[in-house]
Amino acid sequence: MSDRDSVSTKKHEMVTIDGNEAAAYVAHKTNEVIAIYPITPSSNMGEWADEWSALGRTNIWGTVPLVIEMQSEGGASGAVHGALQTGALSTTFTASQGLLLMIPNMFKIAGELTPTVFHVSARTVASHALSIFGDHSDVMAVRSTGWAMMASNSVQEVMDLALIAQAATLEARVPFLHFFDGFRSSHEVMKIAQLDDGEIRQMIDDDLVRQHRARALSPEHPVLRGSAQNPDVFFQARETVNPFYLACPGIVEKTMQKFARVTGREYKLFQYLGSPDAERVIVMMGSGAEAAHETVEHLVQKGEKVGLLKVRLFRPFSVDHFVKALPKTVKSIAVLDRTKEPGAGGEPLYKDVLAGTCEAMGSGTLPMKTLPRVIGGRYGLSSKEFTPAMVKAVFDELNKEKPKNHFTVGINDDVTNTSLQYDPEFSIEPSDGVRSVFFGLGADGTVGANKNSIKIIGEDTDFFAQGYFVYDSKKSGATTVSHLRFGPRPIHSTYLIDKANFVACHQWFFLERFDVLKSAVPGGTFLLNSIYGPDEVWDKLPLHIQKGIIEKKLKFYVIDGYKVAQETGMGARVNTIMQTCFFAISGVLPRDQAIDAIKNSIKKTYGKKGEAVVKKNFAAVDATLEDLFEVKVPEKATSRFIMPPAVPPEAPEFVQTVTAKIIAGKGDEIPVSKMPKDGTFPTGTTQWEKRNIALEIPVWEPDICIQCNKCVMVCPHASIRVKVYDPALLSKAPPTFKSIDYRGTEYKGTKYSLQVAPEDCTGCELCVEVCPAKSKTQVKVKAINMKPQPPIREQERENYEFFLGLPDIDRRTVKIDTVKGSQFLQPLFEYSGACSACGETPYVKLMSQLFGDRALIANATGCSSIYGGNLPTVPWACDSNGRGPAWSNSLFEDNAEFGLGMRLTIDKLAELARELVQRLAEQIGQDLAKGLLEANQSDEAGIYEQRERVKVLKQKLETMTSPEATNLLSIADNLVKRSVWIVGGDGWAYDIGYGGLDHVLAIGRNVNILVLDTEVYSNTGGQMSKATFRSAIAKFAAAGKPTQKKDLALMALTYGNAYVAKVAMGANDAQTVRAFLEAEAFDGPSLIIAYSHCIAHGIDMARGMTNQRLAVETGYFPLFRYNPMLTKEGKNPFKLDSKAPKQPLRDFTSLETRFNMLEKTYPDRAKELSALAAEDVKSRWRLYELFAGGGDGAQGKTDSSPSS
């Protein structure tokens, strides 16, 4: 019945890989030039291609494909276009917005009848919100480009159809878009049969390859391709391609038949399965078709006359093949689209099916006597679950006399009532499979271990295996849930497990937050990593867990994985230990065989990293079984621990009804009516999400503290704060609240308190690292020291609440241009989901402190848009006046332009407001008008006064009725100085957004551009950007970056009209503060390039600020400020803020894996590149010295250089 059930485990080499690897495997085997650019979820395809080429792996013609990273997807498609036009076999990989950037080239490539296959892990296109997850909105947006479109529904199909598409395009000359669902197929790990070189060779016709080359541009036989045509001929020329499109389906069909002969796996353009006399049929494509596949099999067994038509070749849409694939008995069809086209008469596949059946009816080719009823519906947007229950609901709908058309399934649409009801309890999971769910932390290695287990089972047994992994959207303390299926038959279940016979919880605290046993089936097994042994654990469990174990009669096992990990040198990584437990009690393999298999796998995985790592893991495996115990389960649940609500009761209503549900993992239950219509969310909501992820938090020692506020400055999560206040306020302080007399002159007589937010701190230790104050009697004791969080959580929570209640400082009194002063200002960016010890967020937070109450922020897509704007909660916050940053993210590539647009609005509306103030001067009063128009807003006091004037103005305007007064009222706020910040990473600023950034700098408008320079695309996993330093290893630079870092700051300052600064907080925090203030004060474009240490550097993140310091001291990242204002004063605008490098570059690079790794992978190349990198450092320094006034005297000219 199934096309894939014919897979023989004996004939082919079986591999356990994900969809991206499957696609990249075929692409790398069958191409010569590969242009890549990172975008989730397709980045891995480019990474594989780059790594394989770096390792010297060849394609089927014995040559290593050339892999090149471009500056954007637009660039990648352009490079591919050029490569194709000159006769190479060329490809790229992309998704979502990336695919949209390729559209212009795609039209050209198709118009020129050029064979190629682009592999796309289909992903949602951003609309009201960005989403990295899967649906077909991207591929549907390129329907009109003239590309053939082929859909793969599973990992096996990804590999197979990638080859079929490659073979077909060469003959058809129509380019192919081969797509599969982002995450569900791109990241699902599956056991599949791998195509071997012989099979690929058989499928690819070298004659066709040579024909492609013969058509290429060559000066030996020159032609022109790409003319400009006029109304007289364009139309006719456009119609010349018709025969190719007419022939294309037949060619694909023929290729599929050949593929079946070569591999034994059979595919059809439209593949039907189900009852031969089906009356109700679902038509769909993508991974959801797999869930539909198994549901149809189930329903047919029960005697239902239902069927499924999988669309494999969506374009060109062959009506003939389509109608012939349907049983003659069909009475009604439901077409499911994984996309939404607002305003359209229906979604694309639905309309094609509708048009196709009508057309066939008209032409007499429809096999049915009467036109079947066709309804369309949407499902699975942004990887929304699509389950057998939903499939059944669709079939049930088709049974109705008047089924809903344009329905949705999988959500509760209580606004326009489009949704179908479904029974969430309906399940068709087989009885003979193993279904396991694991709750872990990112940091404990759970996912890696599970991927390993799948490989073991996939490759050591005849079982089929599937793994899918769900992550929360935090970058620190992230929760992971692994869903693993194993069984004797191929697995079609493309949805999460909700009937698990094995549940493992690898972290105790999940018990207090989630119902981890929700998916456990009666009689199943529960494994818990617990510091409490088998005799004491029961009494420690929360009530809902006790009840779950008793009611479901679960077998309950505990292991103290932390203890075993500590004893065997595994640290916090309980991965190997928990994996061993899984094999020991799940019974998937006999115990001894399983242990051998784990050890073999450890050797394979860690062997290349050295014997010591292997030994450590072996020791963990051996120690595990001795510490694994079954717990005797009592008959009654006695716990008094009730799971607390996700947010406290005092949280606002929206947080209670929407945010809290998302935090609790119940976002699927939120109905349409509760969601904001236009993507607008309240800010300041991270404060309600207390994550408690720090094992240790800093504790203040007031007597040692020198009140420098450096710890506050570097805290990436705004979890350490300071206030000065009237001593009388201490009368209501909690007993353990600490304070000390303020030591400065400016707030004489006040008290000073430094307070940690115990539940928001991530325990990163950056604060302790920068603390300069040491105890006189024991130098290891600083003014802040890490202490375990649980024993002090309650008292510090109370202290923090009291602290927040103390009055905020009057901004007018603050010495804003000092590190100390700036840190008295309230952070308006707090408790984000950024990585623990993030190097970017301290800058973002500083900006929010200095300017947040009047800031508009345009944020490029990337890390900063994720920790800044990913649900459930928003870190951008408000002050006590309700003011705070207003934030938006447009795209990755257009952020400078987006921010410029904000500036233009402010400039225009401020101008209009001033004009209206002038016109209404008499009515509002001449003095007020004069004050408003001539206000000096260069400091906090001036801004305060202007705000007061605007307040008065608005009060007056509210009493006036003239249209001009009403208009002025709507724009009066623009009279207060606003600060536009354009924020993004180096991937944006150096690469994809550089054109726009350059233009915005050139235009001269007053915007502030903050580039958080991590020297890689951090958010997508560390791919090389033009900011990457020479000799560093990065993804897409597996053999080390051969070229030098682009000097964006230098390029920007050549305009002469822009303020430019390079800062590194860990090296010189005072210079950082000064640069931010000068940039904002400069009435023109400002560019701050902020060196940001990053998890992608492979460093000890707790020492991130030390690495920053060494980056500066070795000349790796010299600091300077270029202020055009100084030119007007007759001074040199360029000030070097760091000293000539005295230490070798190696003192910095040896601290970072990105540099060290090259020595361990390509030692000779490492020597060569590191020598060149050292030369880069020297030559750049010489150049900067020249700018600063030349030679050794340069330092003398940086008279006002602030130092930390």
Add this chain to the structure above:
Amino acid sequence: MDLKTTYLGLKLKNPIVPSASPLSRNLESMKRLEDAGAAAIVMYSLFEEQVEHEAAELDHYLAYGTHSYQEALSYFPTPEEYNLGPDQYLEFLHQAKQSLGIPVIGSINGISSGGWIDYARKMEQAGADAIELNIYYIPTDPRLASQEVEDRYVSVLHAVKRAVKIPVAVKLSPYFSSFAHVAVRLDEAGANGLVLFNRFYQPDIDLEELEVKPNVILGTSDATRLPLRWIAILHGMVKTSLAATSGIHSAEDVIKMIMVGADVTMMCSALLKHGPGHITSVLEGVNKWMVEHEYLSVEQMKGSMSQASVVDPSAFERAQYMKALNRFR
């Protein structure tokens, strides 16, 4: 002038051997040492702890932060091979043997008995002419008796001797309550040579930063006094070769060490300070002195002022300076 000597059974053209130092970290400087006249070279030490640390560190940083966030499941490419610790060292040792004409002595600092044996075998396979066990160990455990410390040295030597056929020397610190006893035990356990003495790294503190900081002080000729005494005492007492290290800077230092009984003298600080060419001038100085003082060969001079050879053997044993002792019998 005949400068030839024998060390660990190896026939050497002269008694100057550069000891383990950064100069033996690249082929170019090793070649320069050979050109300047070095009779053999001791490679820099392969530290088992460092090898293990590097592997663990690489594993840690490559795994750190992975599989936590769906857009960035990892942060680095995954190469098929890593060129780690012992492989790098052994490959380099092999290359050194290929390109140098003089003997190359591998140096190991182990932390486990498995490590000592494994690395020694691998060095032998890579072509090392001999192995120096750099037993660099500060016993800080107050429950560890001196006897146990000595036993460790002997057991390491035993294990390595059983594992390899090439000669094995032991580099020692002077911090033993009965040094002569230790030397004899090692001699009996099969050591082919004793290298006296290992200068331990001695940390300093930074008064501004209030931190303990490494602060390597290069040795001076003054440091020769300690090995000078013990080589004089051990010469003739043990069968093993004796190498003098610590403070060998000048021709006089070399000559003194040979006279008290050293088979070779090992240089480090002087070469770091003056460069490999310093060997040439020291050799010239030795030659000149021998001509002036009418010595014919190093072998003739060797041990001529050992404890057993001098008029007043007790001079090597005195713990305090004693003034003008009259000779009386």
